[in-house]
Amino acid sequence: MTAISLAERSRLEKKYPEVFRQSFMRRWGLLVGIGLTLLYLVFCWFFFSVGPALQNGKWDRAGIYIQDWYSWRAQPRLRFEDGAVVPQWSSRGQYAEGADIDWLTPHDDGSMTATFGSDDDRLDITTSQVDVYVDGAPWPVTITDDGAFAPEGAPAAIEQDGRKVVVHYGFAGQAEIRDNQVAVQRRFLGWANFLYDPRSPLWGNDLFDTVGLIFTGHGQQVLSEWLGNRAWQHADILAKLMQTLVMAFVGTLFATLVAFPLAFVAARTITPNRAANWLMKRGFDFLRSIDMLIWALFFTRGFGPGPIPGIAAIFFTDTGALGKVYAEALENVDDKQREGVKSVGASPASVNRFGVVPQVLPVFISQSLYFWESNTRSATIIGAVGAGGIGLKLLEAMGTNSDWDKVAYMVLLILGVVFLFDNVSNAIRSRLIGPAAH
Amino acid sequence: MTDVPLSPASETLLRHYRSQVLTRRVYSVIGVLLVLVALFAAMNYANAANSGKFFDRIPYLFDFLKNFVPNDPLEIFRAMFDIESPYYDGSLKYDYTSDRHYLTESLYIPNFVYQLIITVNIAVVSTIIGGSIAFCLCFFAATNLVGAGAVRWIVRRIMEVLRAFPEIVIAGLLTAVLSIGPIAAIAAVSLHTIGALGKLFFEVVENADMKPEEGLRSVGATWLERVRFAIVPQVLPNFVSYTLLRAEINVRASTIIGAVGGGGIGEVFRLSIGRDHAAKTYAIVILLLVTIVCIDQFSGWLRRRLVGNQSFELGRGAA
Numbered sequence: 001m002t003a004i005s006l007a008e009r010s011r012l013e014k015k016y017p018e019v020f021r022q023s024f025m026r027r028w029g030l031l032v033g034i035g036l037t038l039l040y041l042v043f044c045w046f047f048f049s050v051g052p053a054l055q056n057g058k059w060d061r062a063g064i065y066i067q068d069w070y071s072w073r074a075q076p077r078l079r080f081e082d083g084a085v086v087p088q089w090s091s092r093g094q095y096a097e098g099a100d101i102d103w104l105t106p107h108d109d110g111s112m113t114a115t116f117g118s119d120d121d122r123l124d125i126t127t128s129q130v131d132v133y134v135d136g137a138p139w140p141v142t143i144t145d146d147g148a149f150a151p152e153g154a155p156a157a158i159e160q161d162g163r164k165v166v167v168h169y170g171f172a173g174q175a176e177i178r179d180n181q182v183a184v185q186r187r188f189l190g191w192a193n194f195l196y197d198p199r200s201p202l203w204g205n206d207l208f209d210t211v212g213l214i215f216t217g218h219g220q221q222v223l224s225e226w227l228g229n230r231a232w233q234h235a236d237i238l239a240k241l242m243q244t245l246v247m248a249f250v251g252t253l254f255a256t257l258v259a260f261p262l263a264f265v266a267a268r269t270i271t272p273n274r275a276a277n278w279l280m281k282r283g284f285d286f287l288r289s290i291d292m293l294i295w296a297l298f299f300t301r302g303f304g305p306g307p308i309p310g311i312a313a314i315f316f317t318d319t320g321a322l323g324k325v326y327a328e329a330l331e332n333v334d335d336k337q338r339e340g341v342k343s344v345g346a347s348p349a350s351v352n353r354f355g356v357v358p359q360v361l362p363v364f365i366s367q368s369l370y371f372w373e374s375n376t377r378s379a380t381i382i383g384a385v386g387a388g389g390i391g392l393k394l395l396e397a398m399g400t401n402s403d404w405d406k407v408a409y410m411v412l413l414i415l416g417v418v419f420l421f422d423n424v425s426n427a428i429r430s431r432l433i434g435p436a437a438h
Numbered sequence: 439m440t441d442v443p444l445s446p447a448s449e450t451l452l453r454h455y456r457s458q459v460l461t462r463r464v465y466s467v468i469g470v471l472l473v474l475v476a477l478f479a480a481m482n483y484a485n486a487a488n489s490g491k492f493f494d495r496i497p498y499l500f501d502f503l504k505n506f507v508p509n510d511p512l513e514i515f516r517a518m519f520d521i522e523s524p525y526y527d528g529s530l531k532y533d534y535t536s537d538r539h540y541l542t543e544s545l546y547i548p549n550f551v552y553q554l555i556i557t558v559n560i561a562v563v564s565t566i567i568g569g570s571i572a573f574c575l576c577f578f579a580a581t582n583l584v585g586a587g588a589v590r591w592i593v594r595r596i597m598e599v600l601r602a603f604p605e606i607v608i609a610g611l612l613t614a615v616l617s618i619g620p621i622a623a624i625a626a627v628s629l630h631t632i633g634a635l636g637k638l639f640f641e642v643v644e645n646a647d648m649k650p651e652e653g654l655r656s657v658g659a660t661w662l663e664r665v666r667f668a669i670v671p672q673v674l675p676n677f678v679s680y681t682l683l684r685a686e687i688n689v690r691a692s693t694i695i696g697a698v699g700g701g702g703i704g705e706v707f708r709l710s711i712g713r714d715h716a717a718k719t720y721a722i723v724i725l726l727l728v729t730i731v732c733i734d735q736f737s738g739w740l741r742r743r744l745v746g747n748q749s750f751e752l753g754r755g756a757a
Contacts (some may be wrong), residue, residue: 037566044563048556048620060616243487246480252475289730293694293704294723297711302499306488380604384698385708388487391606396697398610411607418602 068404078182080127084110096198118168141165185331191405197230243307244389248375251314256368259319263326275380287320300386310387325367333359362432369425508717518721531715557702561625561688568631569681576639603635609728613699623700626725627691675745682737
């Protein structure tokens, strides 16, 4: 590189002063903006007391909740009764009465073996002693009336916690040994009893068997047993999903139908009446600015919970939003076509029908499709507020803190539906206005 | 008009034209009929599933409003600014003063204003966080900047999932871990913002003019330098405009998330309408309306200054 001479430099500086002497804002504006934003975030850190909240969070539970999304737990209590070990299942028992459980084997002498993944990790349970096998090595835990006690030198997986012993087997589960029972928690990948609940006559059939059943003419029974699954409530969940979809569909469609004629009144170029334009536009603004939440809660009071308040909420907000968008599109139409139609003596209605509508219809439909898509998502959340649908179901499932597998199932359903609708509406839009325009 | 005899060629043309018009009409009619059938089926379904039936409830729809009148109009403003009510009888309904947030001995922020500040702050923080992450991600999703198909595919799928993931689930999961509070709302709205803004951003990047990029490439600039000096200056105004639009949407989103456990004005509103506290409810509705209108106007003005009128025609539906 050659150095620039002093004369050349001053000549350049004189010729392009705006490049060399930029204003303070141009030079430092970005940095100042970033600095202020960071300051604001720091302020919010304290305003929302994020630090203490994160510290007080129950992070150990978070891990369990996440695992519950894709796996399930069997948690029998193995009680010591009269020298024998008797399993006792909670109300959410995932096994049918008297079923053979491959990881829990009772023996004739009243003892019981619980395996965690392989024979190297297992518990041999008698009422006086539990042999804990960790990686093949036995560690006898003695049980007295005072509690359960781990042997000296036991590995970290076997933990003495006061008068009980906790054995950790990682993902496969854990066991809590006490003086009168062993509480076993055994975790498996997948969702328990997703097809049939234990009370169903078809319980125990896996997906492969089910396909076989369908082809041997038991389709009717398979369907009714699957829908009637008491643990998963497929019928209810699908009905609620349907309600959510109906809310979005009917709400958006009604909003489109109502906003369409009103937009003609609001558009300056179509209706030459300033007062009408102004009133209609402010009306749209009003509908739009009242939060969807307010509409939803208001109509829930009016109609009672269910899809109708959801429909009404979407309808009112979107009539405002779509009306505004439509009116803007109408004000931007090409005047030549209207003049052409007018010049042959057409009535005002015909001018709009043949001079305006063909220009704006694709834009209108495409906008409505966008709103439909986004409403499919927002209908979920309005539902949670009280309008019903899958949102409320999700909120209920999350409230119990033990149905995270069901939450995962509903999330998958919602994701699937949203993707499907995205693609459908994209396809319609491409056909209407060409692939380039969206 | 007189009938002019047509040549055989024109005759054929006319026939084809007419048959095409006919096909088109038939398709239109079928399409409209299908939509109508779907609409009526859906409405019937909705009516059957609702706990109150539409036509039974319509006459009584406003009954609840009739009983939902504050004792006098001034009550609304007393509730809004936490001024003691003359109707105070020890019940929550007329208790406006106990939730004041004192800054000093005598100076306080009214509760609803305070809750509103929380909600707006949630929206702003999530827009900043989500926008920044979307800004970093969007360049990896653009066809003209990233050659590797796998990277682009993964980034785009991540954005799609974030966009479609129900916000209440994120909020609910975090509420279970962190207990009820604004952090859950911030996380939920931020994650959604990443997906929504990311999509709009990468579409802007893909439409950017590649000539400056080529110029920089010719003098040996690295990928990062090319993005920083060739692409970012072009797309920044549009990015800012979309971010502002998103901020408007996020104010509404954080209100709703608040109602399902995120705190802020949404929660207060749900409680007050559920408990029939008329004056409080109207106070919140007015506050929310004013806030949303103000924010819309302000961001509209700012966007118009930044990118001109075109900012109002782009990406409207990408909510």
